[in-house]
Amino acid sequence: MSEQRTAVGVQLRGLRRTFGAVVALDNLDLDIQPGELVALLGPSGCGKTTALRVLAGLEEADSGTVVVGGRDITHTPPNRRTMAMVFQSYSLFPHLTVAGNIDFALSMRKVDRGRRKAIIDHHLDLVGLGSHHGRYPTELSGGQQQRVALARALASNPDVLLLDEPLSALDAQVRVQLRDEIRRIQLELGTTTLFVTHDQGEALAMADRVGVMRSGRLEQLSAPRELYERPVNEFVAQFIGSTNRLHGKVSAGHVRVLGEWVPTLPGSIQEGGGVALVRPERLSLTPIGDGGSSAGGGFEATVRQLSFLGDHARVYVTLHDGTELQAYLHASAAEGLGQGQRVLVAVDRTPVLVTG
C-alpha cells in the first residue's frame, strides 16, 4: 500500500485567467484546508472548471498564485504537481487494463514495482472492483470506469484530488451511489479534494464547504447548511435551492411578509421596501374549512398545482393579489390538499435575505 501523505492545504490567490475577451477567473481567492473536500458550484461558464485546471496546472493563470502545502507551484508543470484528477468524460487509457491503468499512475510516481500489485489490489477493493484487474475499459460500464478512474487517481497518493464533474455522465442511481462512495473514501483517506460540479445536490451532499461561483468570482464559500440557509446575496440564494420572492417592508432587522415579522440576514437592505427570498419549506399551508373559517394566522391562497415527489410534495399556490408561491410540504402534510383548495399560507421566523 502507498504511504499516506500528510494532508496539505491549498491557497489560490488573485487568480485571473482570460480567454480572449472572456474573463474565466477574475481575481479568484480560495482556501482549502488540509483534508477538506470543497465543491465549486456555479452555472456554465462561471470559471469553476478553469479554477480546477489552473490548480492542476493544465491551464496557466494570467496572474495570481497557486500554493499547495505551503509551496508556490504557480509555474510548476502539471506532471510535477503531485495531483490526480478524475474527469467528466471517461479518461481511462483504452489500451491498458484496469490494473494497467493504475500501474501507469504508480509508475509515473516512481513506486517500486514490487509494491504496485498490493497498491492496485487495495485501491480496486476500495472502489469495489477487486475482481476486474484484467478487464479493459471498453468492457466496463460508465460507473465502473469512473470507479477505476477514482482508484487510479487515489493510488498515486496525490496531495490534492481533483474531481471535474466525475458523475455527470452517469445515470441517476449510479450517481448517488458513487457520490456516497467518493465521500466515504475521501473521508477514509483524508485527501484534500476540490470537486467541481453544476449539480447542487451533489455539492451539498458531499462537500465540507461549497463555493458558489459567478463570472470567475467566488460569491460565497460556506458549509452546505450555511450556504443554503444564510446566502450572502441574491445570486447565491437563487442558485442554491428554490426561493419565493415576497415583497415586504424592512425595519429594525426584520421584514414583514405574509403578516409576519421575519428576521433578516446580514447583507439584506436595512430599511424600506424590498424582496424577501423565502425558501419553499419555510412556508406552511393550512386548509381552510368548508365554512371558510381560518384558524391561525396567514394569508389566504388557492392551490394551483400539487406535485407528489415521494417523501414530500411541491405545492404551488396563488395569493389573492396574484402572487405565485411554492411550498414544500411533507407528504403526509399534503395529503388533504387538492387543486383549487383554499389554504392559509404562513411563513416561519427563520432569517431571510432581503434584497432591494
Add this chain to the structure above:
Amino acid sequence: MSRAATKRARQRWLRVVVLGLVGAFLAYPLYALAEFSVRFPLTGNYSVDAWTRLFGAGDGARLQPLYTGLINSLGIAALTLTMMFVLLLPTMVWVRLRLPRLSRVVEFVCLLPLTLPAIVLVVGLVPVYRFIATQVLDTHAIWLSFAYVVLVLPFAYRALDSGLSAIDLGTLVAAARSMGASWPTVIGRVLLPNLRGAVASAAFISIAVVLGEFTIARMLARENLQTGVMLVNQAAPQVAAAVSLLTLLFGIALLVGLSYVTTPHRAKKRS
C-alpha cells in the same frame, strides 16, 4: 426460389463479376510484368534467368545500381518516417490541444504537396539540395528524406488526423499529465498505443510513396530504388521487370498489412 432469394443471388453474382473485372484490371499489369520477366521478348522462350540473376551472385556488377538503390530507399524510408512522425505527430497534438484555430492552416500546409507536381517541387529543391550538398551535408541519397517528408505529409496527415479524431485527446493527455507523465511519456505510452492504426497507416502509405518515388531522385541525381530499376532496365530489362514486380507486390503486401492492423475486429481478445 422466392423473388427475394433470386434478387440476392443476382446481386451476389453481380458483385462477383464486378470484383472479378476490377481484380483482372489491376492484376493484368502484374501478370504482364511477371511474364516479361520470364519470357524473352525476341524468341518467346521462357526462362527464370532474370530471377536467378536477381537473387544469385552471377551478375552483381550489372545489378549493383539496383542493390544500392534498394538499400538507399530503405534507409530513406526509415529516416523519412522518423522525421515525419517526430515533426508531425507532436505538432498535430499541440495544435489540437492548444491552437485549434490553426488546425485549418496546418491542414492546408500538409495537403499542399498534393497539388504540386514532383517536377515543380524539384525546381525549388535543386538550389536547396545544392546548398545541402556543398555547405551542410553531402550528396548521399539518404538526404532525399528531407524532400520525401514533404511528399508524404498529405498522406500521413490524413491518417493521423483521423486517428486523433477518434480518441478523446484532451482528456487522455490531461489525465496522463496530471498523473505525472512528461510529454514524451504522454506521446509514447498513451497516445501512440491508441493511434496504432493511424500510425501504421501513415507509415505504410509513406513507405509505399518513398519506395515508388522516381522523379525527385532522378532530377537531383541521387540513387534510389526506382532510379536503380531504371538503370538496370537499360542493361537487363527482364531483371528490372522482376524488381518492379517485387516492389509492387511489396506495396500490395503493405496495404493488406495496413488493413489487417487497422481493422478493429482483428484486435486480439483482451481478457
